[in-house]
Amino acid sequence: MNPTLLALQPDIQALLPKLDALYKDLHQHPELSMQEVRTAALVAKNLHHCGYQVTEKVGVTGVVGLLENGEGPVVMLRADIDALPMPEKTGLPYASQAVGKLEDGTPTPVSHMCGHDMHVAWLIGAAEIFAKHRALWKGTLMLVFQPREEIGKGALAMIEAMEHFPKPDIILGQHVMVGKAGSIGYRAGAILTAGDSLHVTFHGRGAHGSMPQNAIDPVMMAAHSAVRLQTIISRETAPLDSAVLTIGSIQAGTKENIIPDEATLKLNMRSYKDSVRDKMISSVKRICCCESHASGAGDPDINFIDSYPVTVNDRQATEKLAQQFIAHFAE
Numbered sequence: 001m002n003p004t005l006l007a008l009q010p011d012i013q014a015l016l017p018k019l020d021a022l023y024k025d026l027h028q029h030p031e032l033s034m035q036e037v038r039t040a041a042l043v044a045k046n047l048h049h050c051g052y053q054v055t056e057k058v059g060v061t062g063v064v065g066l067l068e069n070g071e072g073p074v075v076m077l078r079a080d081i082d083a084l085p086m087p088e089k090t091g092l093p094y095a096s097q098a099v100g101k102l103e104d105g106t107p108t109p110v111s112h113m114c115g116h117d118m119h120v121a122w123l124i125g126a127a128e129i130f131a132k133h134r135a136l137w138k139g140t141l142m143l144v145f146q147p148r149e150e151i152g153k154g155a156l157a158m159i160e161a162m163e164h165f166p167k168p169d170i171i172l173g174q175h176v177m178v179g180k181a182g183s184i185g186y187r188a189g190a191i192l193t194a195g196d197s198l199h200v201t202f203h204g205r206g207a208h209g210s211m212p213q214n215a216i217d218p219v220m221m222a223a224h225s226a227v228r229l230q231t232i233i234s235r236e237t238a239p240l241d242s243a244v245l246t247i248g249s250i251q252a253g254t255k256e257n258i259i260p261d262e263a264t265l266k267l268n269m270r271s272y273k274d275s276v277r278d279k280m281i282s283s284v285k286r287i288c289c290c291e292s293h294a295s296g297a298g299d300p301d302i303n304f305i306d307s308y309p310v311t312v313n314d315r316q317a318t319e320k321l322a323q324q325f326i327a328h329f330a331e
Contacts, residue, residue, distance in 0.1 A: 002328055004136055008129060019125045022046075024094040026117035030083030030110045032100045033148035036061045039081045039120065043145045046124045050131040052143070055164075059157030064165060065143040067131060072139025076168035077126060079119035080149035083112045115176030120145065122174070140166055152195060152306030170317055184325055188318040192311035193244075193270035194277055200225070200265040200288050201301040209257035216297050218263035219252045225265060225291045226250060232283045237276060244270040245280065272310055 022042070031039050040056060043063045047054045052065035061081075088096045088111035096111040112118075123143060130141050142165065148154025177185065202225075204218035226247050237243045245267060252263035267284070271277040285302055292300050 002324070005328055007136075008133065011129060011132060012125075015125055015128060019121045022124060023117055023121040026120055027112050028094050028096055028098070030096050030098050030100075030112045030117070031081075032085060032102070032108075032110055033082040033151045033154065034060050035100060036081045036147050040145065040147070043081070043120060043124065047127055047143065050127050052127065052131070058161045059147060059154055059159075061147040062154065062158045062161075063143075063145040064158075065127065065141075065145075066165070067127075067134075067141040067143075069134045069140065070138040072137070073169040074140045074142055074166045076142040076144055076171040077123055078144045078146060078171060078173040079123040080116045080146045080154070081120055082116060082147055082150050082154070083110050084114060084150055085109070086111055086113060088113065114150065116149070118176050119174070142166060142168055152197070152308045155308070170314075172321070184329060186313075186318055186322050186325065188313050188315040190272050190310050191313050193242075193272055194274075194308065194310045196269045196271075196277065196281065196307045197305035198267050198269075198281075198284060199301075199303050199305050200267070200284075202263045202265070202288070202292055202297065203300065204259070204261060204263070204295065204297055206261040207259045209259060212259060215259040216295055217259050218261065218295075218297070219259070221288075221291050221295050221297065221300070222250050222252060222263040222265045224294075225288050228287045228291065229267065229284060232280055232287070236279065236283055241276045242272055243276050243280060244268075245284075266305065 026039060026042070029038055031037065040061050040063050044054050044056050047063070047065040050067075052067050055064045058064050083096075085100065085102060085108040087109035096109075098110045099107055100110040102108055123145065127143055130137065144158065146154045146158055148157065179185065200222075202218040202221040204216040204221065205214075207215035229245060229247065233243055233245050246269075247265060247267045249266040250263065253260035265288075269277070269280050269284075271280060288300050288302060292298065
């Protein structure tokens with residue numbers, strides 16, 4: 001084991017109970033994207049306690065902590081802080097019972113089902129260790145707690161505000177993933193796909209369910225589109241071009257015997273290549289428009305909810321980090 005890391009072990013072990021309590025607190029009090037007020041306040045409080053220069057409300061609810069420690073590189077560590085609009089069904093004693101509101105005011109259960117509570121906890125832990133052991137490093141540590149990761153706009157909001165902070169020489173971000181407990185993964189090059197989320201609104205003509213001949217049924221447009229959209233992956237994408245298309249929401253009407261005027265469909269696409277991404281987007285538009293026309297309606301409204309590019313890890317930095325992982329944890 002690296003002698004420096006060995007010297008840190010007692011302080012790391014002593015810190016774990018505090019981080020465990022912080023993690024459980026965050027898990028029980030999740031907050032939706034751009035509503036992470038309590039979470040941000042906890043982060044800022046902990047960073048102030050460790051002696052960081054703290055800037056709050058970056059990109060609305062983001063927090064940036066700076067710790068300058070002589071001449072050296074600027075290293076940025078990142079964690080995301082928002083939760084998801086979904087119920088928790090784990091049965092854990094500290095399971096979330098929180099209820100929040102979507103942007104349109106609709107109530108929804110909220111839970112940390114993507115690990116961002118863990119991300120905040122580990123970065124607070126790193127903040128304390130670096131602050132306590134300044135004799136072991138030189139440079140500037142920049143801690144970024146990013147909001148609104150789940151809807152893809154928090155990073156953009158914070159990037160726009162980054163002109164007020166030092167430019168990092170390297171950015172290190174970790175993510176809790178599904179896998180064997182205790183294992184650590186890394187990869188040079190593309191590691192996370194590009195993501196595009198679309199909102200499709202089909203416009204029909206409502207009518208009573210007893211008189212379907214008077215309607216142009218948007219529910220059927222959405223239903224047929226949902227089935228046909230699956231062929232973008234199975235019939236239009238080469239097997240060696242990794243891609244995913246998921247329809248996570250279809251919504252229409254309020255009563256079983258009334259054909260509504262509109263139906264909405266929300267989908268998410270993942271891809272590694274720009275050519276695959278462009279073709280998928282084009283195919284979504286083609287299929288949804290054609291299904292709408294087949295029902296005798298006009299074009300649906302197709303809008304992006306969010307869009308973000310492939311995450312590509314720098315090869316040289318990844319290899320250097322991997323060497324340290326292997327030296328510390330073994331192969």
